[in-house]
Amino acid sequence: MFSSQIPSYFKKNKDWSLLSFLYFRKYANNFVANKATEHLNYKKALEIIILLDSSNRVKAERCLVRFKVEKLSESVIQFWKIVMMESIEYNYSMHALNTTIYEKSKIHEIVSDSTIAEIEQNYRCNESRIPKSLDYINDKENKRNYIPLASRDERIFKKQEDNEKGSHPLNGENRQEIEAAYKTMKKEQMWRLKSGRYVEEVLYKIGLSLTYEHNVHSFIIDAEDETVKKHFDERELEEISDASGPLVPNLSDDVIEYLKKFLNKKSIKEIRQTINEKDDRFDVDYDKEVYHDLDYIRLTIYSLVREIENAHLDCENLEQWYNCHIWNAIFDQSFGNMKEISVVRGDGCKGDWIIRTNSKGNKNEFGYGEVGKTWIDKSGIKFLREVSLKSLKTLKDMLIDLMRTCKWNPDALSKLQTVGVVHSGLVMMVIRMDNPKGYICRVNRSNIMEVPHNEENFSDILEILAAVLNLKSIVKQTMKIVDMKSVLSEKMMVETFLQAGLSNKRKHIFEIPVCTSTPKKTKSLE
Structure with a gap:
């Protein structure tokens, strides 16, 4: 005989999943925590x-x-x-201060010394927030207001879960698409680590365990992603990054020397004096092809000086304001x-902005910009570590388009x-984003x-x-590689000529699978 709480979950919720069911059951009076x-x-x-x-x-069948x-x-x-930790915390709050050696040894079998110390410290600091009995939780009125002490960890986890998953759960078609892409990969061309493991195989297995779309489903590896880090050891992660x-x-040298002029300038007056120093490179000798980057530095610094003088950066501004006043410069x-x-x-355009060629017809794309949401913590680290899946897939799409333009020539791909x-x-x-080895596209982050x-x-x-300016150099360098496609194609044609009439065996062309399609939102059947 099933609890009446269980059917009510399916009546109250349009979208069903094991996780939401467990959270619903967690606050039921008869939750067994098993x-x-x-x-x-x-x-x-x-x-x-x-x-x-x-x-x-x-x-229900789905x-x-x-x-x-x-x-x-x-x-x-x-x-x-979390459930196990809460259970331990409640038990510890009741008995930790006067527990027997026997009881402590039982707790030590479940958690480490450091975890117990942390729990004890939390409860000493938060004693006033500890519910005196489980009846408090079961009371209907208090159930709404009660927040478990582990809720902080839940919120952190929920945020991490939201970052790891895409907009919608993966469906059967997505799974088939991912499997089909994986099956096209030849093992001898995969990225083999010194440990003997293949990066493609590990990412595929990670993807099988995830219900929401993640960058691993598109064979994109981010060595700083928490989900990925759980499946590689430190040496493997270092090998991937390096x-x-x-x-x-x-x-x-001119750019570096000019930047150094502004080092350790602590006042607007000093900065203005440096900007206005006589320099013929900005005057009679100015040549845009030679000194543009120096002029760019000077212009941007001057623009920022004016914003600081006017105290505009001390205010909360709309993102569009930052785009116009800061990021444009x-x-x-x-x-x-x-x-x-x-x-x-x-x-x-695909993102908030893109870097692309001005040529007629097909336009090559080299870069992508995304304006993120407001971060929670003061430093902004929370947001900036959460690069969206859309950004990573867009960068891979751009990279694959450039590879196609170069006709998948191996001399160009790397x-x-x-x-x-x-x-x-x-x-x-x-x-x-680059393609260091195999079928993998790798993410590299700056500080x-x-x-x-x-x-x-x-x-x-x-x-x-x-x-x-380093980013600009990358774009210029990549453009040169793409512009050499005719030379690269000529080399491939020479090989074709040498083999003409001697063999009908078609040479295999190495190609990287495209990103998996973004899951479509499923309509409720109710």
């Missing part, structure tokens, strides 16, 4: 719906199919960790001497890369940088300007 029991309750309830409720039969995957997902595993990629040309103006390149904002910038308010981070809002920290802008 994984096997609660999972069985969910499964049996679905089976009853299939037998007795024809209107929801198809929906949930039953997903159940096998969901119960092994990171989100469900984390849920039961694998050689496309070279980035060094900044010119920092990003858009850096490409001023590249006639063949435009920074395009809006007008239906030299191509695309760039992205994620920014929010005054904070930014640069991301790069987090912030545009200074006062004169004391003005030198911080210098690293940002250098980063943008």
Whole structure:
């Protein structure tokens, strides 16, 4: 006989999943906090719906199919960790201060010394918030207001879960698409690590355990992603991060020397004096092809000085304001001497802005910009570590388009890369994507940088300007590789001529699978 609480979940919720069912059950009076029991309750309830409720039969059948995957997902595993921790915390709050050695030894069998110390400290600091009995939770009025002490961890986990998943759950078509892409890969061309494991195989297995879309489903690896880090050891992650990629040309000595002029300038007066120093490179000797980057640095610094003087950066501004007053000067103006390149904002482009060629017909795309949501913590680290799945897939799409333009020539593939910038308010981070080995596209992140809002920290802008000029160098270098496609194609044709009439065996062309399609939102069957 099933609890009346179980059917009510399926009546109150249009979208069913094991995780939401468990959270619903968690605050029921008769929640047993046993994984096997609660999972069985969910499964049996679905089976009853299939037998007795024809209107929801198809929906229940789909949930039953997903159940096998969901119960092994990171989100469900984390849920039961939280439940176990809460149970330990409640027990410890009642007995920790006067417990016997025997009771302590039992707790030590479950959790480590450091965890127990943390729980004890939390309860001493938060004693006033501890419910005196479980009756408090079961009381209907208090149930709404009661927040478990582990809710902080739940919120952190929920945020992490939201970052890991896409907009919608993966469906059967998505699974088939991912499997089909994986089956096209030849093992001898996969990325084999020193440990003997293949990166493609590991990412595929990770993807099987996830119910929501993640970058691993498109065979994109981000060595800083928490989900990915759980499945590789430190040596493997280091090998992935350090694998050689496309070279980035060094900044010119002139650029470095000019940036150094503004180091350690702590007042607007000093900065203005440096800007206005007589320099024939900005006057009679000015040549846009030679000194554009120096002029760009000067212009951007002057623009920032005016914003600081007017105290505009001390206010909360709309993102569009930052785009016009800050990021236009920092990003858009850096490409001023590249006639063949435009920074395009809006007008239906893939992101908030893209870097693309101005040529007629097919336009090659080299970079992508995303304006992020407001971060929660003061430093902005929370947001900027959460590069959206859309950004990573867009960078891979751009990279594959460039590879196609180069006709998948192996001499070109390892030299191509695309760039992205994620920014929010005054904070930014640069991301790069390349194809170091095999079928894998790799994400590289810069450190987090912030545009200074006062004169004391003005030198911080210098690293940002250098980063943008490095990004520009990457775009120029990648453009050169793409423009050499005719030369590369000629080499391939020479090989064809040499083999003409000697063999009918077609040479296999190495291609990287495209990103998996974004899951479509499923309509409710109710």
